[in-house]
Amino acid sequence: MNDMQFLTWVRGPGLDIAVGIFLLGVFWRLFEIYSLGRKKDLSAPRSVSGASGWHTIFRRSLPPEGMLGKSPVSYIGGYTFHIGLAIVVFLFAPHILLIKNLTGLSWPGLPSQFVDLVAVVTLAAMVVVLVDRINKPVKRYLSTFGDWFTWTLTFLPVLTGWMAVQHLLLPYTTMLAIHILTVELLLVFLPFTKLFHAFTAFGSRWYNGAVNGHKGVAV
Amino acid sequence: MQGSLIDTLARQGITRRAFMKYCATLASMMALPPAAGRAMAEAMAAAPAATRRPSVIWLPFQECTGCTESITRSHSPTLEGLIFDAISLDYQETLMAAAGHQAEEALHAAMKANEGKYLLIVDGSIPLGLDGAYSCIAGKSNLETLKEVAKGAAAIVAMGSCAAYGGIPKANPNPTGAVSVSDIIKDKPIINIPGCPPIPVVMTGVLAHFLTFGSLPEMDAKGRPKAFYGETIHDRCYRRPFYDQGKFAKTFDDEGARNGWCLFELGCKGPVTYNACATVKWNGGTSWPVESGHGCLGCSEPDFWDAGGFYKALSMPADPLKIASAAAVAGAAAGVAISFANRGKKSAAKSAHETTTLADLEK
Numbered sequence: 001m002n003d004m005q006f007l008t009w010v011r012g013p014g015l016d017i018a019v020g021i022f023l024l025g026v027f028w029r030l031f032e033i034y035s036l037g038r039k040k041d042l043s044a045p046r047s048v049s050g051a052s053g054w055h056t057i058f059r060r061s062l063p064p065e066g067m068l069g070k071s072p073v074s075y076i077g078g079y080t081f082h083i084g085l086a087i088v089v090f091l092f093a094p095h096i097l098l099i100k101n102l103t104g105l106s107w108p109g110l111p112s113q114f115v116d117l118v119a120v121v122t123l124a125a126m127v128v129v130l131v132d133r134i135n136k137p138v139k140r141y142l143s144t145f146g147d148w149f150t151w152t153l154t155f156l157p158v159l160t161g162w163m164a165v166q167h168l169l170l171p172y173t174t175m176l177a178i179h180i181l182t183v184e185l186l187l188v189f190l191p192f193t194k195l196f197h198a199f200t201a202f203g204s205r206w207y208n209g210a211v212n213g214h215k216g217v218a219v
Numbered sequence: 220m221q222g223s224l225i226d227t228l229a230r231q232g233i234t235r236r237a238f239m240k241y242c243a244t245l246a247s248m249m250a251l252p253p254a255a256g257r258a259m260a261e262a263m264a265a266a267p268a269a270t271r272r273p274s275v276i277w278l279p280f281q282e283c284t285g286c287t288e289s290i291t292r293s294h295s296p297t298l299e300g301l302i303f304d305a306i307s308l309d310y311q312e313t314l315m316a317a318a319g320h321q322a323e324e325a326l327h328a329a330m331k332a333n334e335g336k337y338l339l340i341v342d343g344s345i346p347l348g349l350d351g352a353y354s355c356i357a358g359k360s361n362l363e364t365l366k367e368v369a370k371g372a373a374a375i376v377a378m379g380s381c382a383a384y385g386g387i388p389k390a391n392p393n394p395t396g397a398v399s400v401s402d403i404i405k406d407k408p409i410i411n412i413p414g415c416p417p418i419p420v421v422m423t424g425v426l427a428h429f430l431t432f433g434s435l436p437e438m439d440a441k442g443r444p445k446a447f448y449g450e451t452i453h454d455r456c457y458r459r460p461f462y463d464q465g466k467f468a469k470t471f472d473d474e475g476a477r478n479g480w481c482l483f484e485l486g487c488k489g490p491v492t493y494n495a496c497a498t499v500k501w502n503g504g505t506s507w508p509v510e511s512g513h514g515c516l517g518c519s520e521p522d523f524w525d526a527g528g529f530y531k532a533l534s535m536p537a538d539p540l541k542i543a544s545a546a547a548v549a550g551a552a553a554g555v556a557i558s559f560a561n562r563g564k565k566s567a568a569k570s571a572h573e574t575t576t577l578a579d580l581e582k
Contacts, residue, residue, distance in 0.1 A: 002384075002441075002521045007491065011527055012537035020542040024550035031554020036561060093465045094534035097484055101535045109465045171440075172451060173491040173520075176533070 007177040010184065018184035019102075025191025026199060033200065046216025055218075056209025057202050077129040084122030088115055088158060112165070119162040126155050150193050156182040245424050248499070249436060249446035262431035272307035273430060274333040275340060276326065276368060277378075279312050280361040281354050281388040281397055282343025286379040287313045289416035290423075306426065309337070312356075323357050330371050338429060339372035341365065341400050344381040344388040348396030365403060374408040374435055375400060376425060383411035383442070384521035391525045401442060410435045411442040415518035418499050421447045441521065443493065452489035452515045455497035458482065476512060486530040487514025494519040 001009070063075045089095055093109035100106035109115075130151055133139045160182050164175035190196060212218065228238050242263070243256035251259075279287075291314070308314065309329030310322065317325055329337060343361075346353035351360025359367075369375060377400040380386035388397035401409050412421055425444055428436045436444045453459065461467070461481040468475035468482055481487070489497075492515050496507045508515055514530075517523040527537030 004491065004517075004520050004522050004526055007533075008522070008526050008537050011533075011535070015536050016538065016540050016542055019540055020546035023543055023547040024553070027547050027550030028554040028557070031551055032557045032561070035554070035558030093462075093467065094483070094532070097532050098534045098536075101532075102540070111465055112463045167454075171493075172453075176491065 003171065003173040003177060007173055007180070010177050010180040014181065014184050018187040022187040022190060029191050029196060030199060041214060045214045047213070047218055050213065050218060052213030052218040053206035053210035056212070057205045060205050073128060073132040077125045077132065080125035081122050081129065084118050084125060085154070085158070087118045088122060088161070091115065116162065116165060119158055122158055123155070123162065126151070126158070146194055150195050153186045153189055153195065157186055242427070245420070245427050248420070249424050249428065249444070255431070259427050259431045263427060274329050274337040275306045275308050276329055276337055277308060277311040277340040277342070278364060278368060280341065280343030280345050280365070280382070281395065282379065282381050284313055285416040286342040287311070290419045326368070330368060334371045336373050337371065338374055338376065339368055340376045340378050341382040342378040344385045344397035344399060345403060346388065346395035346397050348394065353395040362403065365400065369404045369407055372407055374410065374429065375404060377401065377409055377411045378422065379417055380413040380415045380518055380523065383413040386415065387524055389522070408435050409442060410438060410444060413443060413519040414494060417519070418447070418495055418501065420499055421495060439493070447495040448493040448519065450493065452492045452494055452497050452509070456489055456509055457497070458509060471512065482509060482514040484532050485514050486528065486532055488517030488523070488526065488533065489515040490533055492517040492520055
């Protein structure tokens with residue numbers, strides 16, 4: 001298989017398989033998780049919970065008081081790479097084109113040099129949070145295979161994408177194909193690892209906020 | 220044609236100065252040191268007169284003659300064409316006056332007289348299906364002819380994408396079982412000059428290098444001369460700044476197209492195509508595909524014909540997604556099935572639950 005055949009495979013059958021497994025996993029897990037349900041809370045609400053669920057979605061995106069100072073790497077590094085990923089994934093013109101082709105939705109992109117800069121910052125932030133995870137005994141103790149694995153799954157597409165654009169190590173065609181392949185691996189594993197928080201984080205925050213509101217600690 | 224090349228050129232109205240300039244240009248295009256231009260000029264101008272012009276045998280297989288057209292009709296009169304004339308082209312079916320048995324005789328005479336020294340140029344792919352019956356010359360399959368002629372060649376030039384990589388004949392489903400020269404010949408130096416057709420100056424550059432240094436120029440992993448195939452079309456494209464700014468033509472006649480914006484979204488394969496079109500251009504530097512408003516097809520890359528469609532951007536799926544909706548439905552069904560199973564488990568646990576009474580605790 002030459003590099004062009006490799007690229008055509010990852011753009012064709014490879015993408016088909018990866019998107020298929022991704023959708024299968026996402027629907028499977030969403031149905032499974034949301035159908036679990038909870039016992040109905042029969043108590044009278046202490047206060048009207050109102051928009052407590054929605055508030056919690058937003059509030060938990062901010063560091064609790066004092067935590068930013070105590071754990072700056074987690075927060076700043078975390079923000080940086082999450083925002084960076086969003087910019088790189090959703091505001092790079094070729095990515096928008098792919099999304100447009102798959103869903104029909106499109107929006108304006110950012111200049112490629114800017115996206116390039118963001119990719120470098122994202123990679124740096126991811127390395128920093130990894131080093132922090134290794135260095136801090138508690139974090140290291142709490143880390144499982146899944147944590148190291150998902151870090152790698154997230155890191156590789158950004159790294160290979162950036163290297164493809166910069167023409168590093170391998171010819172562009174091969175690197176582009178490897179980039180798409182790593183994204184496909186990410187898609188395949190996303191529904192079955194902690195990366196699924198992309199779909200569940202806001203839902204569970206809402207649920208927690210709503211329950212707390214019901215109990216009288218609306219925020 | 221008699222005399223040395225320089226005399227021939229002079230007769231055609233090409234001055235020595237123009238010839239030297241051309242050689243210097245060739246040398247610089249091939250990223251050779253400045254002295255190489257002079258060496259090239261000397262080798263090409265003098266050597267043919269001393270003994271015999273270097274013999275070149277050109278074998279056409281499964282091809283469209285576009286490669287021959289490219290070199291002979293590039294823009295006339297050209298230095299490329301004249302240098303091409305200055306070699307002893309002993310066998311080239313399209314250009315030779317001889318036909319039939321005479322042509323075959325010329326081929327065998329040239330092979331015998333220049334054993335181990337002639338340069339073999341091949342254009343077209345070699346069909347292996349039906350024992351090679353898809354393409355025969357003089358009652359012999361292309362496979363047989365290639366093996367026979369390659370045996371005595373000093374080096375082989377695979378001219379055009381068909382000879383280099385199989386090209387269009389090899390396109391899916393490859394009915395004739397077409398393969399490239401390098402798929403068959405393993406024991407000779409082979410240089411690929413892919414393109415559909417290749418750029419004339421690339422061909423003369425390689426010929427000039429061979430005539431001057433007696434060897435083939437430095438090649439990349441796909442057997443192409445690095446000097447001409449070292450960079451992608453995209454990296455050398457004059458429309459590149461628009462790509463970087465995110466300005467794309469969305470159709471062939473929108474404002475973006477009229478403003479000369481990047482053709483990436485219209486399927487340009489420039490980013491994955493290694494060739495010299497963007498710098499050398501075509502027809503004497505007049506223009507080239509992207510300049511004329513059409514994206515690059517990627518013709519100098521292997522299997523460009525099957526690379527997902529000419530009008531699909533590289534970041535688009537090469538084929539429509541087939542299993543996506545079925546997978547979504549299957550996933551939802553699996554989720555629902557598991558949720559029923561979970562509920563069943565829950566209610567089973569509930570009904571199996573035994574209440575503990577005070578009496579139980581006092582036992």
